[in-house]
Amino acid sequence: MKGIIFTEFLTMVEQAHGLDMVDTIIEKSDLPSKGAYTTVGTYHHTEIVALVTNLGEETSTDLDTLLYTFGVYLFSSLAKAHPEFVDITTEPLDFLEQVETYIHVEVRKLYPEADLPTFRCSRPDARNQLHMLYISNKHMEDVCEGLIVGCMQHFGADHTIKREQTDEGELFIITCNE
Secondary structure: OEHHHHHHHHHHHHHHHOHHHHHHHHHHHOOOOOOOOOOOOEOOOHHHHHHHHHHHHHHOOOHHHHHHHHHHHHHHHHHHHOHHHHOOOOOHHHHHHOHHHHHHHHHHHHOOOOOOOEEEEEOOOOOOEEEEEEEOOOOOHHHHHHHHHHHHHHOOOOEEEEEEEOOOOEEEEEEEOO
16 A cells, blocks of 8 residues: 555544644554655555554544545545646546546556556446446445545535445445536
8 A cells, every 4th residue: 555545644643633643543553664654655554454443442433434534535635736637627427437547547657566446437327427336455445435525525516425335346326416
């Protein structure tokens, strides 16, 4: 997992709970990296799981909520850091549809070793709906939903999201309300 995920998570924790909380969850997590992350480094995804788990224990917050909240935060951070990706369209569903075919392609050019989730998108008859299948062995579905919500907020879209577990992964049915 790329280091930017870790650095953004720790920044979110610091903003919400202070630097002492960052230190506490790093110490409790007993991380191989010792919590020293660079944005371009690569780290095992179990480190983020340990950090989130310990934050949940320290704040009495369930993990699903923490992961979702992080996803919303992460979209905003990534959009600010990489406006060239979000400026490719003004439509949120068009943006989401291009995550696999454009954004992940560009990320892999920069970081060939990146282990990214796979997304398969389709549009049913309704122009205002996108089916987005998330496939990953890391099971960060709540982060994915948060990223989708962050995207909708970025584009100012009123929306609904329905989740369905499939044999292949988690299906997000995203509808922009008109």
